[in-house]
Structure formats: structure tokens, C-alpha cells
Amino acid sequence: MSHKDLREFIGKLEAAGELHRIKTQVDWDLELSAIMRKVFEKDGPACLFENVKGSDFPVFSGGFYKAKKYGIAVGAPPDIRSILKKMLRATENPIPPVMVSNGPCKENIDLGDKINLEKFPVPKWFHLDGGRYIGTLGTIITKDPDTGIRNMGVYRQQIAGKNRLGMLATQQCGINLQKHRIRKIPMPIVTAIGVPPSVLAAAIVRAPYGEDELGIAGGIMGEPIPLVKCETVDLEVPANSEIVIEGEIPPDADLWVEEGPFGEFTGYCSSVHSEIKPVVNVTAVTYRNNPIFQGCSPGIPPNEETTFREIGSTVGAWRSILKAAVPGVKEVYATEMGCAEFVIVVSMDQQYYMGNAREVIEGVFATVGKTTKWVIVVDDDIDIFDRGQVEWALSVRVQPHRDIIITDDRHSGNPLDPSIHPSLRRHPLLARTSRIGIDATTKNKDFDFPPLVKSTEEMERLVEKRWREYGFI
Numbered sequence: 001m002s003h004k005d006l007r008e009f010i011g012k013l014e015a016a017g018e019l020h021r022i023k024t025q026v027d028w029d030l031e032l033s034a035i036m037r038k039v040f041e042k043d044g045p046a047c048l049f050e051n052v053k054g055s056d057f058p059v060f061s062g063g064f065y066k067a068k069k070y071g072i073a074v075g076a077p078p079d080i081r082s083i084l085k086k087m088l089r090a091t092e093n094p095i096p097p098v099m100v101s102n103g104p105c106k107e108n109i110d111l112g113d114k115i116n117l118e119k120f121p122v123p124k125w126f127h128l129d130g131g132r133y134i135g136t137l138g139t140i141i142t143k144d145p146d147t148g149i150r151n152m153g154v155y156r157q158q159i160a161g162k163n164r165l166g167m168l169a170t171q172q173c174g175i176n177l178q179k180h181r182i183r184k185i186p187m188p189i190v191t192a193i194g195v196p197p198s199v200l201a202a203a204i205v206r207a208p209y210g211e212d213e214l215g216i217a218g219g220i221m222g223e224p225i226p227l228v229k230c231e232t233v234d235l236e237v238p239a240n241s242e243i244v245i246e247g248e249i250p251p252d253a254d255l256w257v258e259e260g261p262f263g264e265f266t267g268y269c270s271s272v273h274s275e276i277k278p279v280v281n282v283t284a285v286t287y288r289n290n291p292i293f294q295g296c297s298p299g300i301p302p303n304e305e306t307t308f309r310e311i312g313s314t315v316g317a318w319r320s321i322l323k324a325a326v327p328g329v330k331e332v333y334a335t336e337m338g339c340a341e342f343v344i345v346v347s348m349d350q351q352y353y354m355g356n357a358r359e360v361i362e363g364v365f366a367t368v369g370k371t372t373k374w375v376i377v378v379d380d381d382i383d384i385f386d387r388g389q390v391e392w393a394l395s396v397r398v399q400p401h402r403d404i405i406i407t408d409d410r411h412s413g414n415p416l417d418p419s420i421h422p423s424l425r426r427h428p429l430l431a432r433t434s435r436i437g438i439d440a441t442t443k444n445k446d447f448d449f450p451p452l453v454k455s456t457e458e459m460e461r462l463v464e465k466r467w468r469e470y471g472f473i
């Protein structure tokens with residue numbers, strides 16, 4: 001079972017020896033983020049900063065970094081396969097949320113002049129960031145104005161004054177914004193910070209448009225997520241959130257604000273200058289007593305953000321490939337060091353016909369996150385979660401002239417991909433990339449590979465049986 005709120009999760013981390021409380025004063029201005037980077041380098045625990053300069057409230061960070069902590073968050077054993085299995089099951093067995101009349105996030109309600117985003121201990125994460133980013137792990141909920149179906153995702157949000165945010169409204173939040181702009185109406189939007197861990201994990205799953213990720217959160221949780229109505233917008237939000245920011249994005253881009261740059265998940269800065277981005281005019285802030293602010297320090301992988309993306313993108317990619325129904329697929333992995341987006345590795349337990357592996361490559365190009373650049377297909381004797389094994393397959397199972405497909409650069413790219421020429425990624429919808437697919441399997445190559453150098457099964461059994469006799473423990 002996952003946890004009903006962030007506080008219960010923090011308690012579980014502490015009981016497992018995976019939480020470090022920092023009692024000395026830490027500056028929100030770059031220091032907190034630099035500490036977290038060092039913690040990631042050392043594969044350290046989650047951190048609760050209890051004394052952040054200029055604020056009465058604590059900051060929680062690093063709680064989802066690597067499989068051990070992620071497993072605690074979603075109630076799965078601490079290895080990536082078990083976590084993925086649990087998340088995939090949740091996507092196939094969603095449990096819709098339930099409305100409740102009240103919740104802890106309503107303990108304090110700030111409206112009108114009382115709204116002040118700057119009272120929260122929001123870090124400046126990177127020295128070239130355009131400001132303080134309140135939304136790094138904020139779960140953002142919007143609705144499709146045609147169907148009323150909710151969408152949940154995480155998109156960066158920068159404080160642009162006491163009651164305004166600038167944000168990157170991309171992916172499915174971007175589709176909802178487009179739909180509101182076409183109708184020339186403001187888009188209601190809510191950001192919930194410090195949500196139950198199942199909700200945050202579900203928000204980062206790349207689910208198909210039109211699927212309410214709160215159902216996936218319920219699937220992870222094993223019971224419906226309780227929601228309360230917002231105070232000032234027609235949206236619902238997890239009742240157990242720590243902090244809730246309600247607002248609207250005006251349809252007219254002339255009213256938007258400067259946002260960025262931001263040190264991004266690619267390990268590079270999003271841009272050199274700020275750009276005009278959607279503004280959220282904040283209409284209410286509600287929060288628990290002594291709210292815990294949650295955020296994460298992005299940057300060069302691996303870090304907490306890339307663990308989130310690794311799990312969320314892999315679940316999305318795996319489902320898409322299964323739906324594409326190309327036979328032979330066994331496992332799928334959006335690699336963490338590939339920023340969980342640019343490199344997808346797929347293993348096949350069978351190849352049923354000539355071109356089956358190539359069909360997998362083309363299936364990934366067609367169905368998975370559109371910005372994928374590398375697809376590597378291997379046999380299932382390779383553990384796709386082991387970089388070394390994948391590298392070995394690339395070394396000895398690939399002839400570049402025969403097994404590699406490179407496309408032209410007319411495929412949609414990620415505007416944050418720093419390898420794309422800046423002139424080709426100024427507008428998110430215009431960013432374009434080329435792609436590479438590598439068939440690193442041994443099948444359908446018109447010849448048989450020589451035997452692998454491995455002990456016979458008989459000898460492996462014998463050695464296993466006599467292992468202690470050799471003096472090993």
C-alpha cells in the first residue's frame with residue numbers, strides 16, 4: 001500500500017533509515033539545491049530541511065531518488081522491475097478518485113491581498129535560473145473544456161510576484177491550454193504541492209490524452225484518492241495536499257510573463273534568456289498548518305527528477321508498445337541517463353518473422369514519446385536495465401551498415417534538447433530531430449552467431465551445490 005499523504009511517507013522513509021533531517025539554517029538561494037546535488041552524488045537519503053532562511057516552513061527533497069525510496073513511495077519492493085510492474089498494473093486497473101467535503105489542505109485559505117507565494121521556502125535551484133521555481137514537483141491539474149476530463153502532470157512554474165506564476169504549459173496541459181485559447185476563455189489551473197506519493201508518481205506517467213491520471217494514482221494507492229473542490233476555480237484537488245495554488249491562465253498571450261531560463265532535466269539550461277510564457281493569475285492559496293514544501297533539484301542525471309522520469313516514461317512507453325501490438329516485445333526501458341526520454345531499450349523474447357526487430361524500432365518511433373531519438377533492440381538474454389550488458393550487445397551483435405537506421409531530421413524533437421540547433425527549437429511545436437534505431441539482436445541476420453562462452457548448465461549446478469565447500473560464504 002502507498003501512503004495517504006506526504007507526512008506518512010516521510011515517516012516511512014525515516015523508519016527505513018532513508019531520511020536525513022537538517023536542523024541548521026540553510027539558504028533557499030542555491031545552497032539547498034547544491035546540498036541535494038551532493039546527496040545525489042553520494043546516493044544519499046531524502047532530506048527534510050527544517051530551518052530554511054526566511055521561512056517558517058520546511059522543505060522536503062530527494063524522497064523519490066532511486067529505486068529504494070521510490071519503492072517505499074509507491075509501496076513496491078525496492079527494484080525497478082517491481083516498481084514498474086506495480087505501476088503498469090495500476091494503469092490497467094485504475095481506481096477513480098472520490099469527492100470529500102473537506103480536507104487538511106483547507107486548514108488555511110488565503111484569498112485576495114492575503115495571497116503571497118513568497119511566504120513559502122521556495123529554492124532558487126541553479127544560479128542561471130530566471131527566479132525561484134515553486135513548481136518542480138507541483139502536481140498540476142487542468143481540464144479538457146470539451147469533455148471535462150482532468151489532466152495531471154508536472155510542469156515547471158516560476159514565481160513572478162506575490163500572486164503570479166510563469167510556467168511551461170506543455171504536453172497535455174498545453175493541449176488543454178490551446179483548447180481554452182481557441183475558445184478565448186481563461187484556463188482554470190491548480191498546482192498541488194506535497195501530494196500523496198501515489199499522486200505524484202501517477203502525474204509523471206505519460207498516459208494517453210483523455211486518461212485521468214488520478215485513477216492511476218488510486219490504482220497505486222489501492223483505494224480512491226480523496227479530492228476536495230477548489231475555492232475559486234472549477235477544479236478538484238487531492239484533499240491531503242500540503243499546499244494548493246489555484247488560478248487561471250488568460251488566453252491572450254499579450255498578458256503573459258517572462259519566464260526562465262531554467263536548469264533543466266537534460267543537464268543544460270533551457271535557454272540563455274527568459275521568454276514570454278503563460279502566466280497563472282493566482283486566485284487562492286490553501287495549505288495545511290505548518291505545510292511541507294516539496295521540490296527537487298534538476299540537472300545532469302542521475303537525480304530525483306530523472307528517477308521520476310525514468311519510471312513515468314518507461315510505464316508510458318511500455319504501454320504504448322504493448323498497444324501497438326508488435327509481437328515479441330518482452331521489456332521496455334526509457335533509460336535514466338538518456339534523460340528518460342531520448343534513449344529507449346527494448347528486449348525481445350522471440351522474433352516471429354524477418355523484420356520483426358525493425359518493426360519494434362518503427363513501433364517505438366510511432367507510438368512512444370514523440371521526442372525519442374535512440375531505440376536499441378536486444379535479445380532477452382540482455383538485462384535492459386544493465387547499461388553494461390546493453391553496451392556489450394552493441395559491441396558484438398551489431399554491424400552498423402546493416403543494423404542501424406538513421407532518419408532525416410523531420411521528426412518532432414524536444415525544444416529542451418540542446419543538441420538541436422537553437423533556430424530549430426525556438427517554438428515547441430517546431431523543434432525537430434533525427435532518430436536512430438539499432439537492431440542489436442542476433443536474429444534474422446542470415447547467419448547463426450557462434451556459441452556463447454558460458455559454463456554448461458550441468459557445471460553451473462555442480463558449482464552452485466559445492467559453493468560453500470570452496471570456502472565461499
Ligand SMILES: Cc1cc2nc3c(=O)[nH]c(=O)nc-3n(C[C@H](O)[C@H](O)[C@H](O)COP(=O)(O)O)c2cc1C
Binds near residue numbers: 170
Ligand atoms: C521534476 C519534473 C519536472 C518536469 N517538468 C516538466 C515541464 O516543465 N514540462 C513538461 O512538459 N514536462 C515536465 N515534466 C514531465 C512531465 O511531468 C511528464 O512527462 C508528464 O507525463 C506530463 O503529463 P501529461 O502527459 O499529462 O502532459 C517534469 C517531470 C518532472 C519529474
